[in-house]
Amino acid sequence: MSATTVARPIAFGPSPGRTTLVLGGGTALVVIAAGAALVSGTSGISIGDAVAILLHQLTGIGPVTWPSSTETIVWELRLPRIVAGMVVGAGLACAGTVFQALLRNPMADPYIIGPAAGASLGAVTALLLVPVASVGWLGIGLVQFFAFAGGLVTVLVVFLIARGRGGTPAVTLLLAGYAVSSLLSAGVALLIFNSGERLAAVISWLLGSLAGASWPRVAFAAPLIVISFSLLLLRWRRLNALLLGEAQAAHLGVDVEREKRILTGLAALSTSAGVAISGTIGFVGLVVPHLVRLAIGPDHRLLLPASMLYGAGLLVLADLGARLAGGIPVGVVTALIGAPFFLWLLRRNVVGVRVGR
Amino acid sequence: MSESVVRLRAVEAGYGGAAGMRRVLDRVDLDLHGGEMLALLGANGSGKTTLLGVMAGTIRPTAGSVELYGRPMQGWPRAEIARSVAVLPQSLELPAGFRVSEVVAMGRTPHAGRWFGWKADDQRAVADALRDADAEELADRPVSELSGGERQRVLVALALAQEPKLLLMDEPTTHLDVAHATWLLSRVSRLHQLRGVTVVVVLHDLVLASMWAPRVVVLDTGRIIADGPPDEALQPDVVRHAYGVAVESVVTEGGRRVLVPHLPR
Numbered sequence: 001m002s003a004t005t006v007a008r009p010i011a012f013g014p015s016p017g018r019t020t021l022v023l024g025g026g027t028a029l030v031v032i033a034a035g036a037a038l039v040s041g042t043s044g045i046s047i048g049d050a051v052a053i054l055l056h057q058l059t060g061i062g063p064v065t066w067p068s069s070t071e072t073i074v075w076e077l078r079l080p081r082i083v084a085g086m087v088v089g090a091g092l093a094c095a096g097t098v099f100q101a102l103l104r105n106p107m108a109d110p111y112i113i114g115p116a117a118g119a120s121l122g123a124v125t126a127l128l129l130v131p132v133a134s135v136g137w138l139g140i141g142l143v144q145f146f147a148f149a150g151g152l153v154t155v156l157v158v159f160l161i162a163r164g165r166g167g168t169p170a171v172t173l174l175l176a177g178y179a180v181s182s183l184l185s186a187g188v189a190l191l192i193f194n195s196g197e198r199l200a201a202v203i204s205w206l207l208g209s210l211a212g213a214s215w216p217r218v219a220f221a222a223p224l225i226v227i228s229f230s231l232l233l234l235r236w237r238r239l240n241a242l243l244l245g246e247a248q249a250a251h252l253g254v255d256v257e258r259e260k261r262i263l264t265g266l267a268a269l270s271t272s273a274g275v276a277i278s279g280t281i282g283f284v285g286l287v288v289p290h291l292v293r294l295a296i297g298p299d300h301r302l303l304l305p306a307s308m309l310y311g312a313g314l315l316v317l318a319d320l321g322a323r324l325a326g327g328i329p330v331g332v333v334t335a336l337i338g339a340p341f342f343l344w345l346l347r348r349n350v351v352g353v354r355v356g357r
Numbered sequence: 358m359s360e361s362v363v364r365l366r367a368v369e370a371g372y373g374g375a376a377g378m379r380r381v382l383d384r385v386d387l388d389l390h391g392g393e394m395l396a397l398l399g400a401n402g403s404g405k406t407t408l409l410g411v412m413a414g415t416i417r418p419t420a421g422s423v424e425l426y427g428r429p430m431q432g433w434p435r436a437e438i439a440r441s442v443a444v445l446p447q448s449l450e451l452p453a454g455f456r457v458s459e460v461v462a463m464g465r466t467p468h469a470g471r472w473f474g475w476k477a478d479d480q481r482a483v484a485d486a487l488r489d490a491d492a493e494e495l496a497d498r499p500v501s502e503l504s505g506g507e508r509q510r511v512l513v514a515l516a517l518a519q520e521p522k523l524l525l526m527d528e529p530t531t532h533l534d535v536a537h538a539t540w541l542l543s544r545v546s547r548l549h550q551l552r553g554v555t556v557v558v559v560l561h562d563l564v565l566a567s568m569w570a571p572r573v574v575v576l577d578t579g580r581i582i583a584d585g586p587p588d589e590a591l592q593p594d595v596v597r598h599a600y601g602v603a604v605e606s607v608v609t610e611g612g613r614r615v616l617v618p619h620l621p622r
């Protein structure tokens with residue numbers, strides 16, 4: 001009944017060589033960025049010392065030939081900050097890729113349906129209400145916990161608002177996210193206005209910074225982000241099908257409403273965990289997916305892992321820049337360097353920036 | 358009689374909330390059996406696309422029962438429907454940046470595994486689909502550079518990559534010139550022979566429908582008003598009722614009876 005002949009093997013998707021090149025390049029970027037960030041800074045540390053300290057900490061081997069202050073700088077200050085940059089960058093880039101496909105909107109970023117505004121309100125509330133924001137819980141402070149919960153709850157609320165009888169239309173999700181974000185931002189503005197002498201701490205959180213990174217905070221956010229992006233990676237076929245539109249994705253066997261819930265939930269989890277430990281770092285989640293898409297095309301099988309790697313590497317580099325520039329917020333660096341670079345790419349590939357329809 | 362593919366009983370469907378529902382299908386009964394080729398006709402808004410949606414399981418009827426291969430449609434998981442039923446939509450914008458073979462491979466979504474690779478089955482199905490849709494030479498072309506006729510071949514290949522037993526096509530010839538339209542329908546007939554696929558095609562062209570389809574169903578405001586071979590189903594009064602136009606019956610040199618509309622003067 002079916003016409004089966006031995007057909008020539010047909011290639012589709014990126015070739016193995018190209019895949020290796022893209023993912024190898026991304027891995028190299030992450031490693032180089034991490035290495036550079038480990039040895040650069042106000043106290044110069046040699047690569048040999050840095051590697052020896054890492055080895056010593058991880059395996060316990062090797063004689064200790066360095067002062068304990070060096071070990072503290074490498075192991076307690078720089079490395080957690082680097083690892084935080086990696087997971088936050090990877091999580092934001094991955095979430096941005098997912099929202100751009102799910103909402104079929106090139107303006108979509110991880111914050112589009114509200115986690116940033118919710119996290120900001122949570123964090124600022126904690127900063128202002130709790131005199132000493134050091135109440136520990138799961139190894140993180142109250143600010144981090146409020147930010148995380150604020151982000152997740154906001155996305156849940158937006159989703160429930162947008163949900164109608166016949167499903168959750170992408171446009172309604174976008175508009176509901178925008179409206180709820182505006183409302184929460186007004187709350188944040190009100191708190192800022194009344195923040196008094198804590199203004200500096202509030203502003204610094206809102207601008208996004210990895211300066212407060214520590215092992216306990218990384219231990220809180222990293223597993224959440226890694227789990228969510230691992231599960232997102234496995235949904236690449238469904239994300240590709242969604243690029244054909246929701247109706248055709250359904251014809252291809254995707255349970256579209258269920259998929260929206262899963263994708264939104266995982267992306268929100270990754271974003272909220274990232275925001276909790278770094279504040280709202282802008283631009284990475286919007287631009288990295290576009291950069292990678294321009295370079296390698298829209299197939300999520302390669303786009304998702306590549307976005308994660310380049311997101312991780314670029315955020316570590318941006319944070320190094322922020323550190324070397326005297327400790328300015330990393331969110332300023334991502335926008336200052338990312339925006340012109342993105343505009344340049346946009347001009348070169350005016351027709352290239354499209355997400356599906 | 359061969360196996361039942363689709364069985365609709367007293368199906369009603371509509372849009373809108375409980376307050377202002379617009380009924381689009383009105384107590385539709387329809388039986389479709391394995392290996393049939395059916396042309397679905399009717400004026401714009403008569404419910405053709407909704408009927409296809411009901412058969413594809415994407416539109417849930419408000420009343421009546423739908424069975425797919427003898428099992429109630431509600432019991433079918435989405436992916437399992439997609440392994441049996443493929444839909445060629447009225448219009449589909451192909452996402453820029455993909456090559457033709459990559460888009461056709463999306464037809465494997467309901468079959469493919471959970472991980473990152475493609476199985477040999479997927480490769481073979483995509484190659485077969487491209488060949489059977491006459492789209493082999495398009496395989497490496499970017500989808501943004503296709504002409505209208507080429508696009509339609511790619512959409513046929515996308516549907517075939519699903520290896521469907523039932524193929525639903527919504528106005529596949531509407532945007533095609535006469536050469537591409539006749540190519541498409543003869544290709545569908547050939548697929549029907551080659552793969553034994555059951556086919557429902559929504560058509561607007563009465564002449565094409567009576568030349569091509571062994572069975573014609575005419576919808577009028579959500580009801581089936583004629584069902585049978587074209588010679589029986591496409592009576593002038595049926596067409597006048599369904600479309601509100603006068604037609605005359607003409608016999609072709611090949612001995613086929615076709616209906617030609619009168620232009621109002």
